[in-house]
Amino acid sequence: MEAFTTHTGRAVPLRRSDVDTDQIIPSDWLKRIERTGFGAGLFSEWRADPSFVLNDPRYAGASILVAGPDFGTGSSREHAVWALQDYGFRAVISPRIADIFRGNALGNGLLPVVLPAETVETLMAAAEADPATEITIDLGAREVRGAGVVAAFEIDDFTRWRLMEGLDDVGLTLRHADGIAAFERNRPSWLPRVLTP
Amino acid sequence: MGRTLAEKVWDAHVVRRADNEPDLLYIDLHLVHEVTSPQAFEALRLAGRPVRRPDLTIATEDHNVPTTDTLAPIADPISRAQVEALRRNCADFGVRLHPMNDPGQGIVHIVGPQLGLTQPGMTIVCGDSHTATHGAFGALAFGIGTSQVEHVLATQTLPQRRPKTMAINVEGALPAGVTAKDLILAIIAQIGTGGGQGYVVEYRGEAIRALSMEGRMTVCNMSIEAGARAGLIAPDETTFEFLRGRPHAPTGADWDAAVAYWRTLATDEDAVFDREVSIDATALTPFATWGTNPGQGAPLGSSVPDPASIADPNARAAAERALAYMGLAPGTPLRDVTVDTVFIGSCTNGRLSDLRAAAEILRGRKVADGVRVLVVPGSMQVKAEAEAEGLDEVFRGAGAEWRSAGCSMCLGMNPDTLRPGERSASTSNRNFEGRQGQGGRTHLVSPEVAAATAVTGRLTAPADL
């Protein structure tokens, strides 16, 4: 996983609420068994509309997505995160981000940043007015800066450390293999077990 | 202070707790399907890691599988490759798989309960957001992404932050003709698609206690549509009776020990929820969605709302977009909305009781001219049981198509899709833009409303027939 420390980039204003994962990456794309190449499918149905913001050349190369509330609702598909990253996004800013999407994003180093609705509105309006507007997301300081805004966001110490180090969860958990084995010895014997082939 | 059901299940599964870190939770059951697992198995392979507990892991093919001609190879090469990848992965890692045409095959959330693998007090995960279905048994069950699938395969644990708790108290009894689906659609319309976010929801109250296990699964299934990752219901006699005698249910002295434990799980009298919401069950009527998120629903007897009357600007803009996509004018009575397709199935409403309810309405009636009706059992076992009761004959006799088990038109990853502009009444759980096929328009309803709609070609409650 690529470490995230500080990132500065331009922002795409996606002025919509309830952007669900079916819109971020339609189910046709879920048939792939690879982990890469999903950027082409990002918002693919909306991109068919020439006036859709991602089709505006002024936002080419932008790396921060600023969206309305309830971003990433719907299915658990991690493909939504892979698509955003593959397209070039490093962070999503929204007043409210769905839980599973948030977990998936954190697992892949795409930073989900929740800010108050008024702050998001300021950033969105600035990106709409001037596509060259740059925003800095400083994970160390837990701060978003740009468009005249300096806004703090919440992220717990552990998650921040993990992201800044670029560590993956499996490796971290396997350090506690003894604890897992001890827990397993105490599980009630009547819990169901699948007959393995 | 007392603890809630969710807190008790959580506490019983903490492998490791450290300050400022997520809890490491043990996972009792991991359900796997073809769509969200290939990249996880591939990552294990690359790291040279085994599946830690194949005996707590079970896989089924559901999202991609065709529901006709199931003995032929899957026509779509990409779907076929994904299903074949699952078969290869399960063989390589020693995971039990129920492939197409196996009597145990079906939608992952139907298979677990039907085998008795889903039991009270367990932690259950799956790379699928409707995993909350299993909460109907008093299990803590939630959807995860592919990296977490990999994590559970490798470690049988998951680092998780303790969620907040919410009680949804459903007061009074549901009126006759009002179903679990109507109830959950009404709950989502009330609290909104983000209302449950960050919470584990416990559904409580008289109307919940009165529900069958199937009805409880329908309610818990759609917790995610209210933003909650998990929804659960305290286990009781209804739960125990459902489980008794199932293939993986405990037996003999184990059964007694298990039931004694399960009885301790109910939320303590003095437990405090972080948020409580009340719903008056007695006021509910059959429900339908009019928009493109599951919170955009209304009683079937009402009309498409006027976005201008919505105060919140985000909700107003969303309603305007939804009506444009749905091709609906404000003020149109929902009963005047005509459909091309009716879909009865999915992990929300693809169980035997759902098919029985729909068949009861279609018995001796005919599907309206020009309406395509797909009836897709949630599992091969549901299919077999329905056929043993002759329900397939009822559906076919009415002019509906009787299909094989799978997710089918719930998300249209297989050939069962809406064409652009087509409109459906669907017993599934999501009415997102394009969910059932690009340009397709979805109205979420109960199996009863779906069946009555099939007869008239317009959104219809059984009482209207």
Ligand code: SF4
């Ligand atoms: S039936 Fe629909 S919601 Fe349920 S698992 Fe299948 S695709 Fe997901």
